[in-house]
Amino acid sequence: MNDNTKTAAAGIVASHDGRALHLILTGSLVAVGYYVGAKVGFALTFDPHPVSVLWPPNALLLAALLLIPVRSWWVPILAAFPAHLLIELQSGVPLAMVLGWFVSNCTEALIGAALLRHVLPGERLQFDSFRHACIFLLGAVLTAPLLSGFVDIGLVTAIGWGKAAFWDMFTLRFFSNALATLIIVPTVVSWAQGSWQSLREVSVGRQIEVGALFLGLLATGMLIFKQAPGSPAMPALLYAPLPFLLWAAVRLGPQGISAALVMVASLAIWGALHELGPFTGGSPAQDTRAVQWFLIAVAVPLLLFAAVMTERKKTRKALQISEERSLKVVRSSPDPIMIVRKSDLTIMDVNEKWEALFGYRRAEAVGRTTVELGIYANPEDRNTYFALSERGLVRDFATDLRDRQGGIHHTVLVGDTIEVAGTECLIKIIRDVTAQKLAEREALKQRVELVHLSRVAMLGELSGALAHELNQPLTAILSNAQAAQRLLARDRIEAQDLREILQDIVSEDKRAGEVIGRLRALFKKGDTQFQVLNANDLIREVLTLAHGNLTTRNIHVITALSAQGVDTRGDRVQLQQVLLNLVANACEAMDAPGSTRLLTMKTAPSENGQVQIFVIDGGAGIPAELMEKLFDPFVTTKTQGLGLGLSISRSIVTAHGGQLLVRNNPDRGATFRLLLPGIAGART
Amino acid sequence: MSGPATVYVVDDDAAVLKALTRLLQAAGHAVAAFPSPQAFLDSHDASTPGCLLLDVAMPEINGLELQEKLAADDTCRAIVFISGHGDVPKIVQAMKGGAVDFLTKPFNDVQLLEAVDIAIRKGYAARQANGELKQMEQRLTTLTAREREVFEHVVSGKLNKLIATDLGTGEKTVKVHRARVMHKMGAASLADLVRMAEKMGIRPGAPFPDP
Numbered sequence A: 001m002n003d004n005t006k007t008a009a010a011g012i013v014a015s016h017d018g019r020a021l022h023l024i025l026t027g028s029l030v031a032v033g034y035y036v037g038a039k040v041g042f043a044l045t046f047d048p049h050p051v052s053v054l055w056p057p058n059a060l061l062l063a064a065l066l067l068i069p070v071r072s073w074w075v076p077i078l079a080a081f082p083a084h085l086l087i088e089l090q091s092g093v094p095l096a097m098v099l100g101w102f103v104s105n106c107t108e109a110l111i112g113a114a115l116l117r118h119v120l121p122g123e124r125l126q127f128d129s130f131r132h133a134c135i136f137l138l139g140a141v142l143t144a145p146l147l148s149g150f151v152d153i154g155l156v157t158a159i160g161w162g163k164a165a166f167w168d169m170f171t172l173r174f175f176s177n178a179l180a181t182l183i184i185v186p187t188v189v190s191w192a193q194g195s196w197q198s199l200r201e202v203s204v205g206r207q208i209e210v211g212a213l214f215l216g217l218l219a220t221g222m223l224i225f226k227q228a229p230g231s232p233a234m235p236a237l238l239y240a241p242l243p244f245l246l247w248a249a250v251r252l253g254p255q256g257i258s259a260a261l262v263m264v265a266s267l268a269i270w271g272a273l274h275e276l277g278p279f280t281g282g283s284p285a286q287d288t289r290a291v292q293w294f295l296i297a298v299a300v301p302l303l304l305f306a307a308v309m310t311e312r313k314k315t316r317k318a319l320q321i322s323e324e325r326s327l328k329v330v331r332s333s334p335d336p337i338m339i340v341r342k343s344d345l346t347i348m349d350v351n352e353k354w355e356a357l358f359g360y361r362r363a364e365a366v367g368r369t370t371v372e373l374g375i376y377a378n379p380e381d382r383n384t385y386f387a388l389s390e391r392g393l394v395r396d397f398a399t400d401l402r403d404r405q406g407g408i409h410h411t412v413l414v415g416d417t418i419e420v421a422g423t424e425c426l427i428k429i430i431r432d433v434t435a436q437k438l439a440e441r442e443a444l445k446q447r448v449e450l451v452h453l454s455r456v457a458m459l460g461e462l463s464g465a466l467a468h469e470l471n472q473p474l475t476a477i478l479s480n481a482q483a484a485q486r487l488l489a490r491d492r493i494e495a496q497d498l499r500e501i502l503q504d505i506v507s508e509d510k511r512a513g514e515v516i517g518r519l520r521a522l523f524k525k526g527d528t529q530f531q532v533l534n535a536n537d538l539i540r541e542v543l544t545l546a547h548g549n550l551t552t553r554n555i556h557v558i559t560a561l562s563a564q565g566v567d568t569r570g571d572r573v574q575l576q577q578v579l580l581n582l583v584a585n586a587c588e589a590m591d592a593p594g595s596t597r598l599l600t601m602k603t604a605p606s607e608n609g610q611v612q613i614f615v616i617d618g619g620a621g622i623p624a625e626l627m628e629k630l631f632d633p634f635v636t637t638k639t640q641g642l643g644l645g646l647s648i649s650r651s652i653v654t655a656h657g658g659q660l661l662v663r664n665n666p667d668r669g670a671t672f673r674l675l676l677p678g679i680a681g682a683r684t
Numbered sequence B: 001m002s003g004p005a006t007v008y009v010v011d012d013d014a015a016v017l018k019a020l021t022r023l024l025q026a027a028g029h030a031v032a033a034f035p036s037p038q039a040f041l042d043s044h045d046a047s048t049p050g051c052l053l054l055d056v057a058m059p060e061i062n063g064l065e066l067q068e069k070l071a072a073d074d075t076c077r078a079i080v081f082i083s084g085h086g087d088v089p090k091i092v093q094a095m096k097g098g099a100v101d102f103l104t105k106p107f108n109d110v111q112l113l114e115a116v117d118i119a120i121r122k123g124y125a126a127r128q129a130n131g132e133l134k135q136m137e138q139r140l141t142t143l144t145a146r147e148r149e150v151f152e153h154v155v156s157g158k159l160n161k162l163i164a165t166d167l168g169t170g171e172k173t174v175k176v177h178r179a180r181v182m183h184k185m186g187a188a189s190l191a192d193l194v195r196m197a198e199k200m201g202i203r204p205g206a207p208f209p210d211p
Helices: A002-014 A019-043 A056-067 A073-090 A093-119 A130-159 A166-193 A196-200 A204-225 A242-273 A286-334 A350-357 A377-389 A434-461 A461-490 A497-523 A537-550 A572-589 A644-655 B014-026 B035-045 B061-071 B088-096 B108-138 B145-155 B160-167 B171-185 B190-199
Strands: A339-340 A347-350 A394-402 A408-420 A423-432 A530-533 A556-560 A569-571 A596-603 A613-616 A659-664 A671-677 B006-010 B032-033 B050-055 B077-081 B102-103
Touching: A002 A659, A056 A130, A056 A166, A073 A093, A093 A130, A130 A166, A130 A286, A166 A286, A204 A242, A242 A286, A242 A659, A350 B035, A377 A394, A377 A408, A377 A671, A377 B190, A394 A461, A408 A434, A423 B077, A434 A461, A434 A497, A434 A572, A434 A644, A461 A537, A461 B014, A461 B108, A497 A537, A497 A572, A497 B014, A530 A537, A530 A572, A537 A556, A537 A572, A537 A596, A537 A613, A537 A659, A556 A659, A556 B032, A569 A572, A572 A596, A572 A613, A572 A644, A572 A671, A613 B088, A644 B032, B006 B014, B006 B035, B014 B032, B014 B050, B014 B108, B032 B035, B035 B061, B050 B061, B050 B108, B061 B077, B061 B088, B077 B108, B088 B102, B102 B108, B108 B171, B108 B190, B145 B160, B145 B190, B160 B171, B171 B190
Parallel strands: A556 A596, B006 B032, B006 B050, B050 B077, B077 B102
Antiparallel strands: A339 A347, A339 A423, A394 A408, A408 A423, A530 A569, A596 A613, A613 A671, A659 A671
């Protein structure tokens, strides 16, 4: 019987293609199984008692229904029908009763299968799940035989076949079917769903273990159930198979325990039928009930136990796999990683990259703390880090770490809390950004250098115009002084006039000093100094510097300065450089014939709070082919000049978090728009 | 026509304008200062003698443009340019336009005053020359057509006889015309008359008669 059902189940599961063939195969297997099962059921009947100790056909039908989709349920039922007729008609039962029993048998299988499908929608019944096992026991083992029992007894009574008392019949039939379900369904389902491939790969040790287990079980079973009745040690001996059953449950899971239970049940029933073993000496009904109760009492807890054990094993295995995977990731990570126990902050594990970065071997590091190793260059950072890690994931924690040789590494830490082998740990992934930082610093230095050089170059180009700015006050000073000299020489000067002249000399000297100061600031190679700047002030300063350039080129300037919302933060000199460059370009652009010689400088806050500075010229505009690469270095329209001005201007503006944009005006000339971050609550 | 000279100063830089005014006044000049070419044009009296001290780089109208404007209006005014930086094309343009000098700021008082003096003198001279010419031209209009013909022939160096032949008249008649021309033009001698003709741009006739 066992072999048959196995094959049947295997056939059901294995065959996926050819639905018709699959159904025919299922049908034939069910028919054969049902027939053989019924034969076995009859064999396990205490004569003249009409009900079998264990009635397999219903359980087999249920197992078949559980293994196939609902839409194919008609197949096993249809297939079981001829088998049912064939076997029952041999036993001389009236046709009405035969049909009635078929109905009650099918009812039981259908109730059980439907209940399980309903409670576990879309899931396969798994005997390695405690929940599934409980649902199976309540649904298929308890409820289905109970409900179908009423149908059966009702039919028997209606047809008038049975002679026994109603409730005796009911309980006998119930236990017979429940026991069959309990023993057979887990066996069929777990073996049908088990992987057959893995059976061939079972190790020799395992094979020996399984062999020893079943031989042991067989031996103890034989010992107990083939014993002559009446032995006083009998009740105690009943526990002899228990170690083997527990062994099967723990080591072999649902497949093992169900097979072992089949063996025990077979032996117990066989013994009882042959008047051997502990379940003899009573009436057939009493003996039947004793065997049934014994088997149910053994099978229910063991099935649940096996489910719990397997479930736990699976969970542990999954955890282990996940931990191993994590460990592998940690070991092979391109970033240094350390794992620290949370309770005492000792290092649990480090990877190769960590060893390489810090110069400690893993064995030296594990068991010590970062403080002992002196890893944090600033120990405060460690406390800050742990405070942050209390809140969970730590991201981009920048800190300096010290290696064994005392070398400082600029790093960024990412960390989280993880559980390693049941211990709460902190995992820290370290990214060494020293090289990156140095490169950034170097790039910044070069940029500052370039910005300065281009500024000096621009001032060189403007030197004539700048000299003009200086010559004005010098001329005034000289003329004033010489006027005074002349007046003094002729002794024609009033003290008041002299005072005025001297006052003018002083103020003009200051003016010259300011021009020089402004120039010196522009020539100086200073660090970038961010301060609050007013865009209007910037424009005024730049126009003062560019005054000479503008007047000698005969360019008229219009300013439209917004009184509000044009404060920004930036480096005064660098922003002056940008504007001076834009003004110088505008001046040159307006050398083109047909230009308006009108420069408009405008400030206005943008809608999203940025500060806008517009430099609008009336020149020829920017040729379309130049527009796209205007801000690229070495792009120039001038015969002299490197073409770095705009490229550097844009890089300055970008470093200020702003934008430098350009477009041609609809009529003539171009508009450069400088966008700088505004300051909330700018002056009103 | 003559009288005290005024130095007109035009510079958009208030401080420079004030200082230059002071210096020129200290040197004994009468000064009229203007912060822009337009202000100068608005109040300038061309008949006043003197010179113009003019900055080159100024907004709206620059110094060179003012120079052109004055020339176009036939205003005779000697100009000394002053500039914050002297670039060659501008100096050339200024000098071609008849500027007396081009000073680069800052300049010494001696340099400035010399240039101003020269400009004032040139102004007077020009003014004088201009007056003489106007007188000559006035006199020229009093000549009859025949007298004008005789004038042109005389200044070309022809003898009376030849002129008579050319004009198809008698030598005596030519002599009378010639005496009248000399008188009307106020010329003391033939050389004087030739100089007048040159100044007025009267081209002498051909030295030899046409065949």
